[in-house]
Amino acid sequence: MTASDLTHSVPSAPCRGLRAYLLGQFGFDALIGLQRRLVYEVAGEPNTGAVIVCDHPSGITVGREGSRIHVRPGPEELRIRGWSVRWVSRGSGVLLHLPGQVACYPVISLAQAGLTPARYVAELEAVVVELLREFDLRAEPDPATPGVRIGSRRVAHIGVAIRGGVSCFGLILNVDPDLEPFRDIHCDGDPMPMTSIQRETPGRARVAAVRQQLVSLIAGRFAFDRISLFHTPPGPSLRPPFPPGSSGGGWKHAAPTRTR
Amino acid sequence: MTPPRRVPIALPDPGTTWAILSLWYVRPGDRVFAGDRVAEVLIPGATVDVPAPVTGTLAERMVHPNDPVTAGQVLGVVEEEGESKG
Numbered sequence: 462m463t464a465s466d467l468t469h470s471v472p473s474a475p476c477r478g479l480r481a482y483l484l485g486q487f488g489f490d491a492l493i494g495l496q497r498r499l500v501y502e503v504a505g506e507p508n509t510g511a512v513i514v515c516d517h518p519s520g521i522t523v524g525r526e527g528s529r530i531h532v533r534p535g536p537e538e539l540r541i542r543g544w545s546v547r548w549v550s551r552g553s554g555v556l557l558h559l560p561g562q563v564a565c566y567p568v569i570s571l572a573q574a575g576l577t578p579a580r581y582v583a584e585l586e587a588v589v590v591e592l593l594r595e596f597d598l599r600a601e602p603d604p605a606t607p608g609v610r611i612g613s614r615r616v617a618h619i620g621v622a623i624r625g626g627v628s629c630f631g632l633i634l635n636v637d638p639d640l641e642p643f644r645d646i647h648c649d650g651d652p653m654p655m656t657s658i659q660r661e662t663p664g665r666a667r668v669a670a671v672r673q674q675l676v677s678l679i680a681g682r683f684a685f686d687r688i689s690l691f692h693t694p695p696g697p698s699l700r701p702p703f704p705p706g707s708s709g710g711g712w713k714h715a716a717p718t719r720t721r
Numbered sequence: 722m723t724p725p726r727r728v729p730i731a732l733p734d735p736g737t738t739w740a741i742l743s744l745w746y747v748r749p750g751d752r753v754f755a756g757d758r759v760a761e762v763l764i765p766g767a768t769v770d771v772p773a774p775v776t777g778t779l780a781e782r783m784v785h786p787n788d789p790v791t792a793g794q795v796l797g798v799v800e801e802e803g804e805s806k807g
Contacts, residue, residue, distance in 0.1 A: 550768055552766040576736075577737075578736055579764055581767070607765055607766030622770075623770060624770050625756070625758070625770065
């Protein structure tokens, strides 16, 4: 595992460290398991935090406010397109995941950050607005459904879950996805076409740069003073059950857990 | 044995006036441990787990899925396990 510190901690203040996992394409099953682990760890050490930044294989997730009616293709069409449909226990509704999006899932203690769940959702919207400002784009939080709009079109969705006072899931931002498939999926029930950073800017919108900016903005907004970057998910266990080289043990993988 | 104490499950402040009970994770009669999630509340853009206040048995559910709920509202009651005296 590689890690590097981007900023220096403030010696006199308690150090708040943010682990940032920049994972590239990351499957949903793996995400669910990693989120569960990070939520558990942050609940035990609320002065720390984590953020997963990745993109997902093409597919659809349906949050608690979603409905199958927002997915226009039938089961056969979805199978041909290779889009799985997964029901997840986050807020917001239907989301279509495509290459060219950036998914950003902060895992932080809301009590430690002094935020209510609703305020946390608003802070995520503010993160996206601030990021888009760096692209000279004027965006606004969506007053109807949590997310961010540029003009009349949505560019980002917010859908989170708060478990044991710790956040998971987060925001999906369209950097440069193919916007055509969104015609068939009413994300968050919104029939209006989507937009992307690339569509709105004359320059080149790079996914890698957006990932880095998101991590910096998350750290700044939630008052983390140190960022540790990782490009792989954590191993199966932070501590081996037996010292390496000893007999009678070794790394053991946890039994797969049920997703919900 | 001391008689069981009835402890309300109060909704922590979600920070918004619009919230509904999404679902219950436990049924009356189920044993719960302090901190277990017993219910889920939905606010715009987020689901929020509601923890059991004490270890005991869920005695009563006072709201149903899709009912609107507000901060501090009692969602249900847990009968705390009595301490045995040795």
